[in-house]
Amino acid sequence: MSTPSYYEALGVNRDATQEEIKKGYRKMALKYHPDKAGTNEEAAAKFELVAKAYDTLSNENTRKIYDQYGERGLEMMKQMGDITIIQEALLKANQYLIGLGVVTALLIVFHSFLVVRIDGKTLWPYFTVFIPLFIIDIMALVYVARDIAAGKDDQDPESLSEEEKKTIAAVKRMILVFFFLATAFQILLCLQLDGVTTMSWWIVFIPWFVIEAALLVQKFLMTVTQCMEPVYDTEPQEGLEPVPRNLTVLEIILVTFSNFYFYAVRLTQIVLIILKLNGMASDWRLVFFPSWILGFLMALRLVFDTLRVKYAKTVKPENTGKVIFDWIVFVIWAILFYTFMALLVSRLTNENGSPTAGVIFIPIFIILALLQCCFSCCLPCMLQGAKMEFENQMSMAPDEVQPEDEMIIAIDKRIEESAVPSSSLQTIQASR
Numbered sequence: 001m002s003t004p005s006y007y008e009a010l011g012v013n014r015d016a017t018q019e020e021i022k023k024g025y026r027k028m029a030l031k032y033h034p035d036k037a038g039t040n041e042e043a044a045a046k047f048e049l050v051a052k053a054y055d056t057l058s059n060e061n062t063r064k065i066y067d068q069y070g071e072r073g074l075e076m077m078k079q080m081g082d083i084t085i086i087q088e089a090l091l092k093a094n095q096y097l098i099g100l101g102v103v104t105a106l107l108i109v110f111h112s113f114l115v116v117r118i119d120g121k122t123l124w125p126y127f128t129v130f131i132p133l134f135i136i137d138i139m140a141l142v143y144v145a146r147d148i149a150a151g152k153d154d155q156d157p158e159s160l161s162e163e164e165k166k167t168i169a170a171v172k173r174m175i176l177v178f179f180f181l182a183t184a185f186q187i188l189l190c191l192q193l194d195g196v197t198t199m200s201w202w203i204v205f206i207p208w209f210v211i212e213a214a215l216l217v218q219k220f221l222m223t224v225t226q227c228m229e230p231v232y233d234t235e236p237q238e239g240l241e242p243v244p245r246n247l248t249v250l251e252i253i254l255v256t257f258s259n260f261y262f263y264a265v266r267l268t269q270i271v272l273i274i275l276k277l278n279g280m281a282s283d284w285r286l287v288f289f290p291s292w293i294l295g296f297l298m299a300l301r302l303v304f305d306t307l308r309v310k311y312a313k314t315v316k317p318e319n320t321g322k323v324i325f326d327w328i329v330f331v332i333w334a335i336l337f338y339t340f341m342a343l344l345v346s347r348l349t350n351e352n353g354s355p356t357a358g359v360i361f362i363p364i365f366i367i368l369a370l371l372q373c374c375f376s377c378c379l380p381c382m383l384q385g386a387k388m389e390f391e392n393q394m395s396m397a398p399d400e401v402q403p404e405d406e407m408i409i410a411i412d413k414r415i416e417e418s419a420v421p422s423s424s425l426q427t428i429q430a431s432r
Helices: 006-010 018-032 041-057 060-080 083-118 131-150 162-193 206-228 249-277 289-310 317-349 362-395 403-407 422-431
Strands: none
Touching: 006 018, 006 041, 018 041, 041 060, 083 131, 083 362, 131 162, 162 206, 206 249, 249 289, 289 317, 317 362
């Protein structure tokens, strides 16, 4: 005879409220209580089942797991801990991928609009061309504002101090301000490009420079923190206290260079472009000089990282893998970026309007297409695979778990004998 479900044990429906579950427990517990049923083993087993059912269904998290995966899911929950955290993480990752896919699609539409506008295929005002970017701005503003209003934290609120909570809230508000400034910059840019205003380009870029100033402060504080933190030349050995040391002058220079070189190049490039747009007599090749040396500086940083890993006293496999991955990404980026730059400079210096904007933006469309493929196909498939594996583990019987899987389960999270309240267990044991 099959074991009745927890709802059947309490005599309630699957959509029962917590009050109905409590009443069902009281009724069934009174019916099968040892004081009333005596030493009958069948009644004692039913009383134990009633207690276990109430423990499960009176808790929203365990009830949700039971409704979805049954008793096997509860057993896996005891091994893995709170699996609702895993479920929420998978759901949140899926939501992020959907959002990123939408953003990438809007960026593709924006660059398509920009191409046809630059090539003269249409005479749309730039406010129309920038509509996809405005949609992205609105989505970002709504998301961040709702997150702030809800007071959500990515980490467990109980594990955060009041100071950490205030810091997280301040960072979220700063991000919201950044999005407002980015939107203001886009509006000023459209007004200038459409000829609605004839203001100086320095005024147009004021919101951009405010963002850059905030990022400069953030980078400075981060660099100071990194330079003051002690480092360890070797991994801690069992039974030995690791010996920390301060960074050397050369290491401080390398940290500062890694944190500021891209910022300095970007800011210099923006200033030169503004000067050119305001009438500075200079060739576009010289205007884009910071972009030409950017690749050299990035390669130099990668060389430093490679040498540091090669001559380190203890080299972790993940460090070597990261350096190789960084080199691969850099080579791909350099090919696409400098192809775009060469085509752009050629267009700006040629009076015949060649190459067309459609050709110039080919590297950008390649990058956006790759990102769209990742966000809409590759990563969702990997996430679905992880979800299926998780569900398979949840539906697996305890005796089906492989030995290597059992080895990674924490001792304090092994399956216990029952989930009966301690008071009920004491009553059952006393009756036996």
